[in-house]
Amino acid sequence: MTQTGKSIYELDTPTLLLDQGKLEANIRDMANFAKENGLMLRPHIKTHKSSKIAKMQLEAGAVGITTAKIGEAEVMARAGIKDILIAYPIAAEKKVNRLIELLGQEVHLKVAVDNLEQLGLLDQFMSKTPHQLEVWIKVNSGLNRCGVEPGSEAVQLAKNIALKKKLKLGGIFTHAGHSYAAPSLAEIEKIGLLEGKAVAESAEACEREGIPIAVRSVGSTPTYKIAGKVKGINEVRPGNAVFFDAIQAGLGVTEIDRCALTVLAAVAGKYPNRKTIVLDTGSKVLCLDQGAHGNKSVKGFGHVVGHSEITIERLSEEHGIASIEGETSLCLNDVVQIIPNHACPVVNLFDEYVIHQEGVVTDVWDIEARGKVT
Template sequence: MKQEWKELDTPTLLLDKEILLKNICSMSDFANRENVNLRPHIKTHKSVEIAKLQLEHGAIGITTAKLEEAEVMAAAGITDILVAYPVSSPIKVERILSLLNQGVDLKVTVDNLEQVKLLQKALEKTDHTLEVWIKVNSGLNRCGVEPGEEAVGLAKAIILLSRLRIGGIFTHAGHSYGARGEEELERIALAEAAAVVRSAEACENAGIPILVRSVGSTPTYRISGLVEGITEVRPGNAVFFDSIQVGLGVADRSECALTVLASVVGVYEGRIVLDTGSKTLCLDKGAHGLESVKGYGYVLDYPELTIERLSEEHGVAVFKGSCSLRLNDKVRIIPNHACTVANMFDEYVLVEGEYVVDKWKVDARGMRR
């Protein structure tokens, strides 16, 4: 007999399989239609099963945030991996060499001369060459060289090194998560693409070919991915979507594949308490803050509720007037930020309609090194 998800203990991470597949196909359809490659970021789901689904539906490889994620995916047989994070420490460089020894087609982020010299020195002790991608800053002001001449300067230094080869130029417009409206989002997306294309063209004018010109960010990829000269997109959150994406106008709630199943553990005047605190839903309203994101998650079917505050194990949801929920009732919550919430659980419980159909591990949970 099939188990209904309403019978599960809480809190539990539910993943709607039908919506998940629609979101995966939507990314692939965009890439196919616009003739760009798709390299989804797996830091959102951290799941081997989901990564393999994305590859089956046309992704050419994956993007990871950290080396540990890359190691987990490589151990599962996924070999075309971009580590979208600058790596320089000796311990991590040794782990890069280990992945190369395993036959992984690894691409590593670089954004400064000292870093590339350290990589070169380590590789000189081996038979390997390493593909590196230059990261440019497109407005987030986090990592990355400035577009244009700084990118060219680093590229010129790399081509003089015997064990490194330039595979591409990329950026991440993470500040798009703070966009106030469609006009600002479009401006950020076009600037994102321009930073990459301008840097790649400047390199090629200097005689340095750049084969891959890659952009990312779920809010922007459907705009920046249309710009002439861009060859690849790297959306991550689009596999699930969440309340932040809904607040940005990028997705509808019906496209949110991930929910947290919670139980009512207390009913009081003007408030209820759920068994989902900060260790479940996370204290996240977006890295840049959005006025459209209210509370700490959206309670499906109960729009009168606002999850106003979280302690570690308690979620306090307030309401005006009346609420029909009673002790031990269960609700589904769309998290504000799916990426951080997924990292709090060991497994996804896959559901179709009212029923549980499978369980998948969050394989790279906690992999942050």
């Protein structure tokens, strides 16, 4: 068991480290933005997958949480968190039965919907229960993944929800994940404005038809501070902003020193004739992500803190093969911290965070929802 009071550099490697001071600062920043702009905050927990961190976000002012999958929602509900949006379209009976179990635990549950067939199935399965399920319409704001088109398609879906006895419409939301492929901050700004308008204008169109829309929600760490300021938006759902990572820094969304999550790694081999070192962190630790949705906004497979001369050029399962530009002070068994390119999938590979303050271990927190992908 990891002992408090140790230097992080005494730990075995690879280890997932979380800087508590940076984490708390990032949580405050999200909460302050929401408060200052009169918005509700519903952070996405798929980044951290920890009930401890989710509760910190709730204590800072969040109204509830967002999850990607039912498995994450089940973990959070067991931890006592009762206001949960599952931002994923669900239609299979075996999955709806799990939703019904959550409703039976008095979880205030909301589920994404984006097509008529799905509505019919949800209503059919819910008709066998005493519960009514709250659904939120997902609109497509440019990612072209899930979601109806803004405007008339959203209105048509809303009208059909109104006809279902076991479903009630609670909100309209979107996710501008394509902002991760933006080539510049100016393009991120443009995407964020369109994201906010897609939701706000769809909500306005529904209300012109006499269908009230209580929640108008936007997400995506690169855009939430832009879309959240669009008139008519009343909720934001940032996820990655709890930690940040090298991709966010590469996009210009944050500074690299705000990244709270790092991987502790050791030099497993040094090969001067090839100008390379090998780190004990391969794809099973750092993942192969170099920029979501098409933009390679980072160099290599992780940022080696304090060693700009090192670039992790390629990963095999257990090895990080890094090139040396010029000279390096790193020797065999030396230990470094690596900021992952994409924090979310890296977290999903570990069982726990080792918490530290200025490099001294203070605690260990379980990542209870890791691997919960159903």
